[in-house]
Amino acid sequence: MNPLELTLGIMTAVGGFVDISELVFAAKAGSMFGYALIWVFALATGGIMVFGEMSGRVAAVAKQPVFNLMRHRLGLKLGLVTLFASLIANLITCAAEIGGVALVLRYLTGAPYLLMAVLAAAVLMASMWVLPFKWIERIYGLLGLFMLAFIAALVAIHAPWGKIAGGFVPQVPHGLSTKEYLVFAYFAVAIVSAVMFPYEAYFYSSGGIEEEWGPKDLPMNKVTCTAGFGLGSLLSIAILASSAQLFTPANVSPELLGSSALEVAIPFGWIGLVIALLGMLFAISGAAIETCMANAYSISQFFGWEWGRHRKPWDAPRFTVTWTVLFVAALAIILTGIDPMQLVEYAVLFSILVLPLTYLPLLLLAGDKSYMKEHANGRFGKTLGWFYFALITAAALGALPLYVLTSGGQG
Amino acid sequence: MRKLLLLLLVSCAACSKGPQADAPAISEARSLAAEWALVNQQAAEQKLTAPYVRTMHASIHQQLQTAATSLTQPHSVYGREIHALLKEPDAASPGALRARADRLKQIEDSLESA
Numbered sequence: 001m002n003p004l005e006l007t008l009g010i011m012t013a014v015g016g017f018v019d020i021s022e023l024v025f026a027a028k029a030g031s032m033f034g035y036a037l038i039w040v041f042a043l044a045t046g047g048i049m050v051f052g053e054m055s056g057r058v059a060a061v062a063k064q065p066v067f068n069l070m071r072h073r074l075g076l077k078l079g080l081v082t083l084f085a086s087l088i089a090n091l092i093t094c095a096a097e098i099g100g101v102a103l104v105l106r107y108l109t110g111a112p113y114l115l116m117a118v119l120a121a122a123v124l125m126a127s128m129w130v131l132p133f134k135w136i137e138r139i140y141g142l143l144g145l146f147m148l149a150f151i152a153a154l155v156a157i158h159a160p161w162g163k164i165a166g167g168f169v170p171q172v173p174h175g176l177s178t179k180e181y182l183v184f185a186y187f188a189v190a191i192v193s194a195v196m197f198p199y200e201a202y203f204y205s206s207g208g209i210e211e212e213w214g215p216k217d218l219p220m221n222k223v224t225c226t227a228g229f230g231l232g233s234l235l236s237i238a239i240l241a242s243s244a245q246l247f248t249p250a251n252v253s254p255e256l257l258g259s260s261a262l263e264v265a266i267p268f269g270w271i272g273l274v275i276a277l278l279g280m281l282f283a284i285s286g287a288a289i290e291t292c293m294a295n296a297y298s299i300s301q302f303f304g305w306e307w308g309r310h311r312k313p314w315d316a317p318r319f320t321v322t323w324t325v326l327f328v329a330a331l332a333i334i335l336t337g338i339d340p341m342q343l344v345e346y347a348v349l350f351s352i353l354v355l356p357l358t359y360l361p362l363l364l365l366a367g368d369k370s371y372m373k374e375h376a377n378g379r380f381g382k383t384l385g386w387f388y389f390a391l392i393t394a395a396a397l398g399a400l401p402l403y404v405l406t407s408g409g410q411g
Numbered sequence: 412m413r414k415l416l417l418l419l420l421v422s423c424a425a426c427s428k429g430p431q432a433d434a435p436a437i438s439e440a441r442s443l444a445a446e447w448a449l450v451n452q453q454a455a456e457q458k459l460t461a462p463y464v465r466t467m468h469a470s471i472h473q474q475l476q477t478a479a480t481s482l483t484q485p486h487s488v489y490g491r492e493i494h495a496l497l498k499e500p501d502a503a504s505p506g507a508l509r510a511r512a513d514r515l516k517q518i519e520d521s522l523e524s525a
Contacts, residue, residue, distance in 0.1 A: 255442055
């Protein structure tokens, strides 16, 4: 293992972990339920570590990206249904991320929102066209480390560490009304969805193939997934905890993306505000690229086209056209004037519905010794995998009724 | 069976009217008023940049407008309170905004306990 590669991999995973949905749901969850939902973040982070590691391992050993497996394992019809559903989920997520980037640019400059959306899309598309895969991943992941300001802010406001530690213990708050219990359940499901977004597995495993991973890269894959996602999750937890500490007493349940940045501005002033907004800008930009690329990877892999950013754009023309069209489609959604915060709600809802279909073939293949040989899931890996599969299936079944009953978490 | 249940849930949500149906909008308006107060307080302490404050004001106003238009009873006590909030100037004092947020919170609590 090259220590520099490993450190960069971890830092990239940390910086790239948080996206618009985590920013929104972490801040809201903290203001509404204090520290009581921290354990859900921790639980879901375990899930993305497990499935992220599996997708990286399958990419390294079987050299199979997720959507290739899906068609083989689920058959053409069910595979197509999954492809279509995940395309919708990722497209909505990508649009929400582009809207998020435009909003952050507006907070930074005061320029009109729609103009910022067009500018953001142009810059992101240019960087996707020009930069090789590794540099796309690194630039946005590493600049996303500005988000560490949220952890510094939590320290600066003298957070109640005992209460935060207590939040890691699975719990449901006492004395809530039936409606509040439903909202709590909705938030738990939304957090699982936001942390385990399916595009993360598509992007990560396809990235492994882009970078030509082999069995020698398996230890790096394991450490990157565990440390990178784990430390990244701490960022979300810091946003939640600061929100509980600063917003709950003020009766604020953050309705706007910019509210999260206040968490850093309160202890550090305008410099803190700008650093927080820059962190949000790069983290959400990275997520916009990942969701768009994940969709292009999915379609290309499903239909067996040439794909990958390791090729020149004209050497994989259908892949290039696909990501370009998808990015323009996501921008078009934003240009209709739809509120990106509303899109975040839809993205989280659609994604949780797709999650079981995404992770089932991966789980089956990672445990298949004919493909994976000595690298197949052991007893521990299988148990963890099926536990998380049961969890996301339960969350998927509950998501739609909870969304309707709570008016999208409004109560 | 599942489709039927969902259809029923959606129909119930769509048909409901009155203060209970307006509860989410009241809650949103209360939070926005409190958020507005917090922004203005931090701005007064020179902890925020001008573009950020302007954008937050515009977004809060837009969200409040949406909440106000979604009310099924716009002439109710809470409807009047939300409309009064909309008439506040961008640079309203944090104290005045907090007082409005508190009044909406009281209405919200009384609806929850009803």
